[in-house]
Amino acid sequence: MSNAGGSGGGSGRAGESRLRYPSNGKTIYHRPLNRTKTAELSKAAFAYLFAEMVSYAQRRVTGIQELEKRLNLQGHPIGLKLLDLLLFREPPRSQLRPLNIIALLHFIKINVWTHLFGRQADRLEKSSNPETPDEFMIIDNEPLVNAYISVPKEMSQLNCAAFAAGIIEGVCDGAGFPARVTAHTVGDTSGSNGSGGTGGAADGEMWPGRTVFLVKFQPEVLEREALIGAKS
Amino acid sequence: MSYYFAIIGTQDNPLFEYDFGTSKQGGDGMARFTEQARQLNQFIIHSSLDIVEEVQWTNGQMYLKLIDRFFTSYISCFLTASNIKFLLLHQPPTTTSSSSSAGLPPSSSSSALTSSSTSTLVQPSHSSSSSVLPSLSTLTGGSNASTTTLGGATRTSTSIAANPTSPQTEEAIRNFFAEVYENYVKAIMSPFYKTNMEIRSPVFRARVAAAGRKYL
Amino acid sequence: MTVFSLVIINKAGGLIYNRTFHEGGLNKLSTNDYLVLAGTFHGVHAITARLNPVKSAPERPLSNTPGVPGGILTRPEPPSGLEVLESENFRLQCFNTLTGVKFLLFTDTTQTNVDVIIRRIYELYSDYVMKNPFYQLEMPIRCDMFDRKLLSHIREINNR
Numbered sequence: 001m002s003n004a005g006g007s008g009g010g011s012g013r014a015g016e017s018r019l020r021y022p023s024n025g026k027t028i029y030h031r032p033l034n035r036t037k038t039a040e041l042s043k044a045a046f047a048y049l050f051a052e053m054v055s056y057a058q059r060r061v062t063g064i065q066e067l068e069k070r071l072n073l074q075g076h077p078i079g080l081k082l083l084d085l086l087l088f089r090e091p092p093r094s095q096l097r098p099l100n101i102i103a104l105l106h107f108i109k110i111n112v113w114t115h116l117f118g119r120q121a122d123r124l125e126k127s128s129n130p131e132t133p134d135e136f137m138i139i140d141n142e143p144l145v146n147a148y149i150s151v152p153k154e155m156s157q158l159n160c161a162a163f164a165a166g167i168i169e170g171v172c173d174g175a176g177f178p179a180r181v182t183a184h185t186v187g188d189t190s191g192s193n194g195s196g197g198t199g200g201a202a203d204g205e206m207w208p209g210r211t212v213f214l215v216k217f218q219p220e221v222l223e224r225e226a227l228i229g230a231k232s
Numbered sequence: 233m234s235y236y237f238a239i240i241g242t243q244d245n246p247l248f249e250y251d252f253g254t255s256k257q258g259g260d261g262m263a264r265f266t267e268q269a270r271q272l273n274q275f276i277i278h279s280s281l282d283i284v285e286e287v288q289w290t291n292g293q294m295y296l297k298l299i300d301r302f303f304t305s306y307i308s309c310f311l312t313a314s315n316i317k318f319l320l321l322h323q324p325p326t327t328t329s330s331s332s333s334a335g336l337p338p339s340s341s342s343s344a345l346t347s348s349s350t351s352t353l354v355q356p357s358h359s360s361s362s363s364v365l366p367s368l369s370t371l372t373g374g375s376n377a378s379t380t381t382l383g384g385a386t387r388t389s390t391s392i393a394a395n396p397t398s399p400q401t402e403e404a405i406r407n408f409f410a411e412v413y414e415n416y417v418k419a420i421m422s423p424f425y426k427t428n429m430e431i432r433s434p435v436f437r438a439r440v441a442a443a444g445r446k447y448l
Numbered sequence: 449m450t451v452f453s454l455v456i457i458n459k460a461g462g463l464i465y466n467r468t469f470h471e472g473g474l475n476k477l478s479t480n481d482y483l484v485l486a487g488t489f490h491g492v493h494a495i496t497a498r499l500n501p502v503k504s505a506p507e508r509p510l511s512n513t514p515g516v517p518g519g520i521l522t523r524p525e526p527p528s529g530l531e532v533l534e535s536e537n538f539r540l541q542c543f544n545t546l547t548g549v550k551f552l553l554f555t556d557t558t559q560t561n562v563d564v565i566i567r568r569i570y571e572l573y574s575d576y577v578m579k580n581p582f583y584q585l586e587m588p589i590r591c592d593m594f595d596r597k598l599l600s601h602i603r604e605i606n607n608r
Contacts (some may be wrong), residue, residue, distance in 0.1 A: 027435050028418050028421060029415060029418050029419075029433075029435045029436065029439055033414060033418060033421075044579070047575075048579060050581070052581070053581075054582075055581045058581070067595065080314055081421060084312055084313050084316075085421065087312075087313040090264075090415045095294055096292035096293065096294075097288075097293075097294060097311065097313050098292070098313075099290075099292045114424035148579035148580055149580055149582070150580055150590075150594065151592075152590065153590075174315070175313060175315070176288075176315050203551075217246060222386065224289065228289055228290070231290070
């Protein structure tokens with residue numbers, strides 16, 4: 001513990017001189033964290049940036065799985081940071097840490113999605129399969145990250161929303177719900193997961209890019225969930 | 233009144249620490265910990281992490297208020313969404329020890345006792361801190377001496393300094409934590425910052441110091 | 449009023465996209481013929497761009513009076529070469545982007561607002577082709593999303 005910075009009044013003796021400040025003297029600490037609701041970014045700018053991120057991740061990868069893993073890793077720290085930022089922006093009354101899976105997923109579906117993509121996620125589902133109670137699904141009919149992306153035929157397994165999955169994973173991990181999140185395209189194969197109750201085929205026609213984010217929590221999360229549920 | 237503030241990461245690793253004294257009632261903002269107490273503080277903070285983990289799943293609030301007590305050291309906690317712990321150890325001046333101990337609700341002291349006993353069962357690290365226990369008497373004696381030399385200013389203090397369990401103290405610490413939290417969020421917004429990395433920014437340190445001066 | 453087909457030629461004269469929207473308007477060509485067509489058109493276009501006399505005309509002080517006879521000074525862009533080619537049964541409109549990509553749109557002779565249609569196609573191209581991380585510049589366009597958006601856009605026009 002002793003190496004965590006200087007103690008008391010002698011603050012950062014060594015670091016101070018080497019640090020360069022912006023020319024106007026305003027560091028990140030001088031800027032407000034709150035934003036007006038209408039502050040939006042250019043979708044085209046994001047599209048170009050994301051296209052470069054995908055090409056970057058694609059360099060020297062051996063397979064689609066590895067590519068998705070890399071995209072996931074790019075999103076992970078964003079999720080970790082967003083969790084704190086978005087909770088900070090909440091009004092003080094509702095500044096509550098998510099304590100159970102449902103609260104967490106609602107936070108992702110509503111707050112995280114609205115912040116990132118300007119709208120809520122389309123659906124939230126729990127796995128209907130009794131053997132996998134640890135699986136939850138967040139469904140987005142047309143993920144913004146995939147807006148301009150056509151995946152070549154030979155890579156049809158790939159879904160670049162793995163990046164968004166990484167963000168979700170970051171939020172879950174940060175909140176103390178370690179999970180594995182993967183993105184799956186279900187647009188063309190009608191209801192491959194057998195989960196969507198409402199006629200997957202017709203929906204698939206309408207939303208060819210529909211993506212399911214499969215959130216698989218670690219066993220200890222469910223164990224704790226059961227314990228907390230029993231206590232309260 | 234002396235304070236020791238620490239930010240603890242998700243792996244129970246320290247990210248930031250800072251000690252300071254009160255600036256209210258003419259305090260000079262310097263911590264009055266003895267050299268021994270400085271080292272002990274880290275153990276006390278570390279042992280209270282167990283209690284944070286007990287509380288954190290029953291209470292969704294970020295500010296968990298006073299969670300632990302070790303003799304005259306009181307520990308308040310603030311837990312961010314990503315499970316980063318802000319822990320503030322505050323130690324009222326011991327010159328008025330008789331009055332402050334009388335002002336304590338008996339329940340809090342008993343809870344502190346039970347919690348410390350459970351943590352000895354759970355965590356071996358606490359046993360190390362309790363092995364330091366014999367030296368505590370000398371320690372409080374030392375701090376006693378230091379505060380008496382400080383003069384009448386702290387002796388007459390009635391508000392947050394002397395009374396660590398009062399609602400005023402709770403509110404002051406809440407404000408302190410809120411300001412630190414804002415700056416912490418700004419710190420992690422840096423693209424070069426990764427979770428559980430030590431926070432080295434001198435600006436952050438200055439901001440924490442300013443918050444301490446403002447509220448405590 | 450029908451849009452028959454679209455051909456996209458890259459800046460080196462290679463065919464990168466070719467799609468027929470309406471059967472029966474034009475005779476089918478083999479892939480090889482399309483490649484030849486693209487190359488030939490590219491060459492002809494280059495020659496026509498050099499034939500154009502506008503560029504040699506120096507900037508005159510008159511330029512602040514728009515709409516002089518002949519409309520020479522009102523043209524803001526440098527000589528563009530062949531733009532429209534019309535025959536008895538079809539009309540070919542060429543749109544040359546700043547980066548040298550050419551869009552050739554074959555329509556029947558009565559089609560109106562071709563420049564609007566072609567601009568919209570350019571927009572789709574810059575969205576769904578250029579923003580796609582899997583597209584390599586100058587290579588044939590194989591993007592599902594572009595195909596889909598293009599087809600629905602043209603279908604809308606052809607069914608009007």
